[in-house]
Amino acid sequence: MKILVTGCSGLLGSKLTPLLARRGYNVVGIYNVHRPSYSADGVKLVKLDITNTVALEDLVLKEKPDVIIHAAAYTDVDGCERDKNRAWRINVEATKSLVRTARVVKSYIIYISTDYIFDGSKGDYIEGDTPCPINYYGLTKLIGEELVRGSDLLHTIVRPSAIYGLGGSKKSFAEYIVEKLMRNECVKALTDQYVSPTYNGLLAKAIAEIVELRPMGVLHIAGPRMNRYEFALKIAKALDLPLELVKEASMKEMTHWIACRPRDSSLDTSKAKQLLKTRFYDVDLAVDLFKKEWLSRRGEPCP
Ligand SMILES: NC(=O)c1ccc[n+]([C@@H]2O[C@H](COP(=O)([O-])OP(=O)(O)OC[C@H]3O[C@@H](n4cnc5c(N)ncnc54)[C@H](OP(=O)(O)O)[C@@H]3O)[C@@H](O)[C@H]2O)c1
Numbered sequence: 001m002k003i004l005v006t007g008c009s010g011l012l013g014s015k016l017t018p019l020l021a022r023r024g025y026n027v028v029g030i031y032n033v034h035r036p037s038y039s040a041d042g043v044k045l046v047k048l049d050i051t052n053t054v055a056l057e058d059l060v061l062k063e064k065p066d067v068i069i070h071a072a073a074y075t076d077v078d079g080c081e082r083d084k085n086r087a088w089r090i091n092v093e094a095t096k097s098l099v100r101t102a103r104v105v106k107s108y109i110i111y112i113s114t115d116y117i118f119d120g121s122k123g124d125y126i127e128g129d130t131p132c133p134i135n136y137y138g139l140t141k142l143i144g145e146e147l148v149r150g151s152d153l154l155h156t157i158v159r160p161s162a163i164y165g166l167g168g169s170k171k172s173f174a175e176y177i178v179e180k181l182m183r184n185e186c187v188k189a190l191t192d193q194y195v196s197p198t199y200n201g202l203l204a205k206a207i208a209e210i211v212e213l214r215p216m217g218v219l220h221i222a223g224p225r226m227n228r229y230e231f232a233l234k235i236a237k238a239l240d241l242p243l244e245l246v247k248e249a250s251m252k253e254m255t256h257w258i259a260c261r262p263r264d265s266s267l268d269t270s271k272a273k274q275l276l277k278t279r280f281y282d283v284d285l286a287v288d289l290f291k292k293e294w295l296s297r298r299g300e301p302c303p
Contacts, residue, residue, distance in 0.1 A: 002026045003211065004065035004107075006050060006098070007072030008043070009034040012112065012160075014167030015204035016069065017043055023208060028063050030056075030072065034169040050094035051086075060101035067211055068102055070095060070148075071112040073141065075170075078258040080137035091140035092147070099151045108154045108214055110207060115161035115195065115222070117142040120262020123194055124225060127159075127218040127271055135259035145218075156210055161222040161267050162231075165200030166293050172200075174290060177232050181241035188249035189232035194264040196222035197231050199286035201293070206278040215275060223283050225266035238287045239294065 003020055007013040008029030014036055017029045021042035028044045029036065036045060050056050050072055060068070073091050074080055080087035095111070102109050116138035117131040133139040148155050164174035171179070174197075180187045198221065206221045226234075232246045251261065269281050279285055 001067065002028065002063065002065045003067045003069060004028045004030070004060065004063060005069045005071060006030045006094075007070075007112075008045065009036045009169060010071060010075075011163050011165060011168035011170065011172055011200050012203060013071045014038060015165065015200045016071065016207055019204050019208055020211070025211075028065065030059070032072075038167070050097075051089040053093060053097040056094060056097050057101045060098065060105060060107075064105045065107050067110065068098055068107045069110045069112070069207065069211075070098055070144075073112070075137070077116070077135060077137045077261070080140065081135060081259040084136055087136055087140050091137075092143050095144040095147050099147050099153065102153055103151060109148060110156045110158060110210060111144060111148040113145050113157050113159045114138065114141045115159055115265035115267050116262060117145065117159070118262055118265050120265045123264030123266045124268045125220070125266070126268045127220055134262060137259065154214060154216065156215055157218040158207060158210065159218065159220050159222070159267060160198040160203050161265060162195035162197045163200050163203065164197055165290060166297060167200060173197075173228070173231070174235050177235050177246075178239055178241065178294060181236055181239075181245050184242070184245065186245045186247050187232055188247050188253075189229040190251055190254075191227050191229040191248045192250050192263065193261060194225055194227050194266050195231075196225050196266045196269070197283070198222045198280070199290055201289050202278060202280040202282075202286055206272070206276050206280040209276050209278055213275065219272045219275070220267040220269045221272050221280050222267045222269055223281060223286060225264075234283065234287055235290070238291045
């Protein structure tokens, strides 16, 4: 079976792409600026800017993948607010092209969406709750969802929240916390923004299960609800780092933010828990895996 993964160089894609290859799939991974450094036998890497929709459509028509996992996005929330044209071309137009060509070659599509399609006024959102994005990133991702949902394709829409882990070209919040604390620097973390931190390794495993099961519709795949301060403490504790350097902050101090952020975009994951074997919701397992990965990257023995 052939799987096309967009965003194979991102925080999620850098875990998902080699995992699918290890499971014996024939994988084509699209990156744009950052060529992945993971060793991935069985992965054909293609450098392609997905805003070049002619090239993107040509590739899909040539490769004829059985499955498309669309994980590429312009994920910089403030960047999307600043450059709406870029956000639209990457998050909406490229999705439109993928849907169009997936219909021609009859692929099953997994669209990676986000908790930011919700306004954050409620929290613990279930799949059927009404989306109401409060920033441009969330709006473009919701339109992407609607393009997929409105097609006649066999599809699954996966919504994670606050992805963390190692891999990709950007530092995730967890990596930033660890690096600052290791330098004995303070980290400010929000006590009034609630998310469902999702470890990229477990998210990738859950998506690999979805490839096999092909459930139609929306699935929330995320960790448990917590504020960013609680999450920072969890990471610090797991890695034996000084907890007193984690300082409380509130959203109103974030004066440099351009885009509004939801106050509580946490996700209810009951539906996916019933369907999947992967323990994507188990924060202790996730943090332990993150810790082992961090130590092995530094060449330290894992306890
Ligand atoms: N990160 C989070 O906290 C979070 C939370 C909820 C949902 N999500 C969703 O999860 C998915 C994966 O996110 P992530 O954190 O892995 O993202 P990420 O680390 O920011 O990576 C983005 C990926 O998209 C690719 N990309 C961006 N613009 C492109 C273009 N013009 N042409 C081709 N590829 C392009 C990047 O390729 P290059 O780096 O090579 O340019 C990279 O592989 C996204 O759909 C995102 O909306 C993320």
